[in-house]
Structure formats: structure tokens, C-alpha cells
Amino acid sequence: MTETLDWGDITLRLVAALVAGMVFGLNRDEHGRPAGLRTTTLVCLAACLAMLQTNWLLGTVGKAADSFVTLDLMRLPLGILSGMGFIGGGAILRRENMVLGVTTAATLWIVTVLGLCFGGGQMGLGIAGTVLGFAVLWGLNFAERALREDHRAALVVIADTQNPAICDLARQCMAVSIQIAGQSIAYSEQGEKAEMHFDLRWRGRRRDVGPPAFLLQLARHPGVQAVQWKPVGFIGL
CATH class of the missing domain: 3.30.70.260 (ACT domain)
Structure with a gap:
């Protein structure tokens, strides 16, 4: 995470978050599952915007050198992750003896973390997480069917x-x-x-x-x- 941002960095991070959210959303829509294209894209974009806001506040003018600790800006992404826990819990349904929506909740969770990565400027980590997450969501689906x-x-x-x-x-x-x-x-x-x-x-x-x-x-x-x-x-x- 850098102290100063230019619009080139901001655009790159937002586009990366949009692409990551859309990749997961298209997979969910393709299989007719909840939390499709719009949901996952919005979640990932919101997380990215929150980290951009946090990044922007790091350079607050007129603060002392130790203001980062005083401001405790990391509470913002922490609150987002906590909030996603509630949304993910709402996506899980128990219908008599069946439990539905566990993978949907996990998908929302990972796109949130990916948005935080891209918003914080960890592009390599975000790209690696997108590739690995999609590989798990798409690739292991075939393995589960065979087990x-x-x-x-x-x-x-x-x-x-x-x-x-x-x-x-x-x-x-x-x-x-x-x-x-x-x-x-x-x-x-x-x-x-x-x-x-x-x-x-x-x-x-x-x-x-x-x-x-x-x-x-x-x-x-x-x-x-x-x-x-x-x-x-x-x-x-």
C-alpha cells in the first residue's frame, strides 16, 4: 500500500477488482447459482473502494508521523470482512435436512478479500488469488462430481x-x-x-x-x- 495515489493506480486497481468479481460471477451464473455476476462484481468493487479510501487516508495532511496508528485505518477493511460474514451467513439456507448456499457464501468471501488486495495495491497477490480461487471453484467442481x-x-x-x-x-x-x-x-x-x-x-x-x-x-x-x-x-x- 502506497501513501500517494494517482488516477492511473486507482484505475488499474478498480479494473482488476471488476475483472476478478466478474470472473467469479460468470461462473456462478453459468451454473444457475445465487450471487451471480452483479453480486460478486459489486462485492469485489466495494471492497476495492474501501481499501482505496483507506489508502487515501494514509496521506492525511497535518497529522503527526505516528498518525497511522492513531487513525487505525485498518478498522475499515476489518469491518468489511465482518460485514461479509453476515452476508455470507444469510446466503446459507437450511431447508429441512438440506444445507444450501455454502459455496455461494465462500465465493462472496473470496471476492471480498480479492477486492481488498486490489484496492490495497497488492496486484500480484490479487491476481494469484483470482487464478487459484477460480481454479478451485471451477476445476474442483468436476472432482467433486467424480468422488x-x-x-x-x-x-x-x-x-x-x-x-x-x-x-x-x-x-x-x-x-x-x-x-x-x-x-x-x-x-x-x-x-x-x-x-x-x-x-x-x-x-x-x-x-x-x-x-x-x-x-x-x-x-x-x-x-x-x-x-x-x-x-x-x-x-x-
Whole structure:
């Protein structure tokens, strides 16, 4: 950070912040995620302007040599980072058993830091952070899709008590590598009807949370009133 600024430095820093914010925003818009082009660009630009303002105040006329400590100008970017924590927290949503917006909050956080870097004149650091951040956001997305992870789902079946399709359910789950980790049952209509709850677990790719094909066949089976499949604990972008 320099004590004096000319409009050439200011323009360069603002343009760099705009480009960094737009790079991340275009990636988010491309995948239909929140905090798209305008949001990330504005956040990065605001952080850059705050650091430019801080830089400008370093050369305040008429202050003593130790005025930098007295003014404590670093409180301005610190307040921005604290404020972004609230905005990032607002971007994270919990919808029943799903957590959404974690990557969106992290994107807002990194574009804020990049804006501070460019606004403070650390061009090399800001460019390196932009390249690495975009590589993580774009490149590792493909790696996450290929990784296999643990999944859980809740399965609810309402059917006749003596329905043969229910007896075959455990075998069909094993055939597709789904483990029944827990089970409960409630009877009604003098024991003629049963509502069964199953806790299912399996390993698969991140997006492999859809119901297996045999559940559609089970739902069409005579004597089966309802079949409900509900993924549990999915963390979204």
C-alpha cells in the first residue's frame, strides 16, 4: 500500500477488482447459482473502494508521523470482512435436512478479500488469488462430481401387511448396494395396513441421491398405497 495515489493506480486497481468479481460471477451464473455476476462484481468493487479510501487516508495532511496508528485505518477493511460474514451467513439456507448456499457464501468471501488486495495495491497477490480461487471453484467442481461419498435417505412405504413386495424390499436394496440401517413400523386398520420407515445408506457420487428404479415398480404394485423417498443431509452449492 502506497501513501500517494494517482488516477492511473486507482484505475488499474478498480479494473482488476471488476475483472476478478466478474470472473467469479460468470461462473456462478453459468451454473444457475445465487450471487451471480452483479453480486460478486459489486462485492469485489466495494471492497476495492474501501481499501482505496483507506489508502487515501494514509496521506492525511497535518497529522503527526505516528498518525497511522492513531487513525487505525485498518478498522475499515476489518469491518468489511465482518460485514461479509453476515452476508455470507444469510446466503446459507437450511431447508429441512438440506444445507444450501455454502459455496455461494465462500465465493462472496473470496471476492471480498480479492477486492481488498486490489484496492490495497497488492496486484500480484490479487491476481494469484483470482487464478487459484477460480481454479478451485471451477476445476474442483468436476472432482467433486467424480468422488464417491456416503449418502442417506428416508424411505416410507404404506402397504398391506402381507404384501409380498415388501418382503422382497431388503433383497432389492442389497442388489443395488443400499444398506437398511434402521427400520420402524406402525400398524393400522386392525393390523391390515402397515406404515414402514426405513433408514437407507449407500455410497455414490454427489448427485446420486435419486430413488432406485425398483421403488417405482414397488409403488405400482397392488396393495401399496404410497412410497416416499427423501434424501437426508444433502449439502448443496
